[in-house]
Amino acid sequence: MVHMGQIIGGMRVGLRLKQVHKVYIKLLAELPVQVDGEAWLQPPGSISIQRCLRQAKMKVKAVRQQSGNGFD
Numbered sequence: 001m002v003h004m005g006q007i008i009g010g011m012r013v014g015l016r017l018k019q020v021h022k023v024y025i026k027l028l029a030e031l032p033v034q035v036d037g038e039a040w041l042q043p044p045g046s047i048s049i050q051r052c053l054r055q056a057k058m059k060v061k062a063v064r065q066q067s068g069n070g071f072d
Helices: 002-008
Strands: 022-027 031-035 038-042 045-050
Touching: 002 031
Parallel strands: none
Antiparallel strands: 022 045, 031 038
């Protein structure tokens, strides 16, 4: 967990993964992990990360077109 604190404090740099569809990680020893701000110690084992095909849709307010005559 000290390593994550050093990353947040700017004293160390984390390992960045590239954009891929699927990642398989095999842990041989306990490793500190952080996802979405939540940190924990992950025991030895395997982690499979897949791309989610369902993405959130954002709603935006429609913009009204103005005719330019000032009488809208």
